[in-house]
Amino acid sequence: MTKVEQKCRNAKAASVMLATLSSLEKDAALLAMADSFEANCDIIFEANKRDLAAADCAGISSAMRKRLELTSENIQQMAEGVRQIAALRDPIGETIEGYIRPNGMEVRKVRVPIGVIGIIYESRPNVTADAAALCLKAGNAVVLRGGSEAINSNLAIEKLIDESITRAGIPAGAVQIIETTDRAAANELMKMKQYIDCLIPRGGKGLIQTVVENSTIPVIEHGDGNCHVYVDGAADLAMAENIVFNAKVQNPSVCNAMETLLVSEQVASIFLPRVYGKLAGAGVEIRGCEKTQAIISVKPACEEDWETEFLDLILAVKVVSGIDEAIEHIRKYGSGHSEAIVTENLSAAKRFTNEIDAAAVFVNVSTRFTDGYEFGKGAEMGISTQKLHARGPMGIEEITTYKYVVTGSGQVRQ
Amino acid sequence: MTKVEQKCRNAKAASVMLATLSSLEKDAALLAMADSFEANCDIIFEANKRDLAAADCAGISSAMRKRLELTSENIQQMAEGVRQIAALRDPIGETIEGYIRPNGMEVRKVRVPIGVIGIIYESRPNVTADAAALCLKAGNAVVLRGGSEAINSNLAIEKLIDESITRAGIPAGAVQIIETTDRAAANELMKMKQYIDCLIPRGGKGLIQTVVENSTIPVIEHGDGNCHVYVDGAADLAMAENIVFNAKVQNPSVCNAMETLLVSEQVASIFLPRVYGKLAGAGVEIRGCEKTQAIISVKPACEEDWETEFLDLILAVKVVSGIDEAIEHIRKYGSGHSEAIVTENLSAAKRFTNEIDAAAVFVNVSTRFTDGYEFGKGAEMGISTQKLHARGPMGIEEITTYKYVVTGSGQVRQ
Numbered sequence: 098m099t100k101v102e103q104k105c106r107n108a109k110a111a112s113v114m115l116a117t118l119s120s121l122e123k124d125a126a127l128l129a130m131a132d133s134f135e136a137n138c139d140i141i142f143e144a145n146k147r148d149l150a151a152a153d154c155a156g157i158s159s160a161m162r163k164r165l166e167l168t169s170e171n172i173q174q175m176a177e178g179v180r181q182i183a184a185l186r187d188p189i190g191e192t193i194e195g196y197i198r199p200n201g202m203e204v205r206k207v208r209v210p211i212g213v214i215g216i217i218y219e220s221r222p223n224v225t226a227d228a229a230a231l232c233l234k235a236g237n238a239v240v241l242r243g244g245s246e247a248i249n250s251n252l253a254i255e256k257l258i259d260e261s262i263t264r265a266g267i268p269a270g271a272v273q274i275i276e277t278t279d280r281a282a283a284n285e286l287m288k289m290k291q292y293i294d295c296l297i298p299r300g301g302k303g304l305i306q307t308v309v310e311n312s313t314i315p316v317i318e319h320g321d322g323n324c325h326v327y328v329d330g331a332a333d334l335a336m337a338e339n340i341v342f343n344a345k346v347q348n349p350s351v352c353n354a355m356e357t358l359l360v361s362e363q364v365a366s367i368f369l370p371r372v373y374g375k376l377a378g379a380g381v382e383i384r385g386c387e388k389t390q391a392i393i394s395v396k397p398a399c400e401e402d403w404e405t406e407f408l409d410l411i412l413a414v415k416v417v418s419g420i421d422e423a424i425e426h427i428r429k430y431g432s433g434h435s436e437a438i439v440t441e442n443l444s445a446a447k448r449f450t451n452e453i454d455a456a457a458v459f460v461n462v463s464t465r466f467t468d469g470y471e472f473g474k475g476a477e478m479g480i481s482t483q484k485l486h487a488r489g490p491m492g493i494e495e496i497t498t499y500k501y502v503v504t505g506s507g508q509v510r511q
Numbered sequence: 512m513t514k515v516e517q518k519c520r521n522a523k524a525a526s527v528m529l530a531t532l533s534s535l536e537k538d539a540a541l542l543a544m545a546d547s548f549e550a551n552c553d554i555i556f557e558a559n560k561r562d563l564a565a566a567d568c569a570g571i572s573s574a575m576r577k578r579l580e581l582t583s584e585n586i587q588q589m590a591e592g593v594r595q596i597a598a599l600r601d602p603i604g605e606t607i608e609g610y611i612r613p614n615g616m617e618v619r620k621v622r623v624p625i626g627v628i629g630i631i632y633e634s635r636p637n638v639t640a641d642a643a644a645l646c647l648k649a650g651n652a653v654v655l656r657g658g659s660e661a662i663n664s665n666l667a668i669e670k671l672i673d674e675s676i677t678r679a680g681i682p683a684g685a686v687q688i689i690e691t692t693d694r695a696a697a698n699e700l701m702k703m704k705q706y707i708d709c710l711i712p713r714g715g716k717g718l719i720q721t722v723v724e725n726s727t728i729p730v731i732e733h734g735d736g737n738c739h740v741y742v743d744g745a746a747d748l749a750m751a752e753n754i755v756f757n758a759k760v761q762n763p764s765v766c767n768a769m770e771t772l773l774v775s776e777q778v779a780s781i782f783l784p785r786v787y788g789k790l791a792g793a794g795v796e797i798r799g800c801e802k803t804q805a806i807i808s809v810k811p812a813c814e815e816d817w818e819t820e821f822l823d824l825i826l827a828v829k830v831v832s833g834i835d836e837a838i839e840h841i842r843k844y845g846s847g848h849s850e851a852i853v854t855e856n857l858s859a860a861k862r863f864t865n866e867i868d869a870a871a872v873f874v875n876v877s878t879r880f881t882d883g884y885e886f887g888k889g890a891e892m893g894i895s896t897q898k899l900h901a902r903g904p905m906g907i908e909e910i911t912t913y914k915y916v917v918t919g920s921g922q923v924r925q
Contacts (some may be wrong), residue, residue: 343923462919509757
């Protein structure tokens, strides 16, 4: 048996016991986990510094470096995040619906854990803590496979998790981490269907595509966010300026940041000069279509720019004839994550929300709100960009399933 | 462009329009479809006879033949089934939840169609009608790929569907059928991720495994039902006799029929002789473990029998020491479909429902009830045996997804 298979098997064995733990037992373990992060933050820092040194040698982008770095504030947030998960209502055991059939049999649809969840992710070592805590609260075992760039941070965090939760009585094997970050280990993990019930890839296009093509385990894609803001001809331009600036600049390295701005030709000649100064002042590089270039002095955008999730202070800008062309552009290039329209016109807003096929569609709101906390749902596993099982922010309920429990008194089928 | 790709592309194009149709438009098309089945039943019979003649030459089992054959009663049921689907409440547009966040933005989780659903199925030509009608009602386009054994029936039914619904104003391409039944066409279909949002395989282990290993499209498995009834030491034996007989004999060719009977050794010597006469009288062939053979005169069961979904009047029987061994056996051999316990003991019932991981778990009820209609949910696409998106009977709500529609007045993220 390979190391990867052994880890998956450990998780599967633990999942049987995890499913029957009480909320009290799970929450005690989560609080112990949070305390351990705070008490041992030096260990995490030291490991993270080794990852950052390696990353600096390899010359990663500033946005990627930001995703990798753990500050003391981040570790405080990690611990607080775990405490917030402990404070959530336990979803397991909830009767989602229940009724009695005419023949007297009682049907209950009951929320249960999925079992074992596999997560393949890049950068962001705090995912290790968030994902482990959320899975544990929902009674799932988890197998984590982070990227090579964060391996030291991930191993340090997982070791603290494992020690603290097993001391609190959680079965060994509940949180497993794959130590080898080569492609072979990832490919092996994707075939572990007999042990893993659900695989969540979080990362860029390449990672998602590899998982989709190779996994035999059901996948919930956490794909890229090639998000658009469309400034309609009937937009309030002051509002549009704020939303565009926020969607691009407030945190450019995240999946719900805007990557392409679409502007109606009705307002382009007024709006683009206005927003240009503000964006340029924040260091945003703009790449525009020909019509954009005729209004503001920017670099030309090429086909690739419409397809790219920059995750950086770069913005593609296109002037469109109106809502039809905007919808067509988003249908062609959008990744189904978050799309926004700025308009005061009711019909335009209705068409946009009906015809755009994405996890979250916004009217007069920044795309940056696609997020479990911002939607009022608490901690999340990430943002699903597929349509099955969970779409958009994937919180604690989305990492559960259900079974039908039917009780009767000898009913047989006629 | 290949024929398969062209069909998938047609479906994708139709899905955009289908998503915006009103219930009135969809229901009118469904009623036209039902009328067409009745008015043209001769065409369906003639095609079905050709399939049956080919099947008889190939020498299929009686259970398989029963799944393939369409009687006039079946066609009447097909038409009635479609009318019942028309009468269902349209799930599309439903606000699943909606609330206002502290910053004033209004979040609504709205039910929308999945888009394009692909179905790969074996036998049972009525699936062609049921699946097309259910997909249409939920605003989805559908690409159907039936088995070679039912190809003439499927093509005849699809032609009637296509003619009747396009005449009623549904966009052409909404219901597509793959005419070639070779493996290459199926494999090609499984890679059509850019057009198909969800793939549902319905059939035996071989089919499911091929799809799971080759599909890049998210899959909802409709796998085999290796279902068990466990007769506990504390069972009401008269009730157990009825449930066992019903679960095996009432319709042995369906996925929720019992395939293995587990009997506690506390009651085996009384119960087995009782049920044996009744089952043998109905023509059931019993294959027993050694302990079973010591009580009733039956053939020996081999390892393969515990793994097999017979779909026929064959039953494997095992005497177990008690509930622990029963749960262990079901964990090892069960397919996660439907599992039943017969007991008057509350703790045994509770352990069984908590510890058995299946779509439906029954206490003192026949396994035969796992079904959309029997659960009171109306028409179904089939029974999902996986845990993501839908588990158990998959009705109209289970072939929808949702999106978040967020409206505001210029909210930006802090």
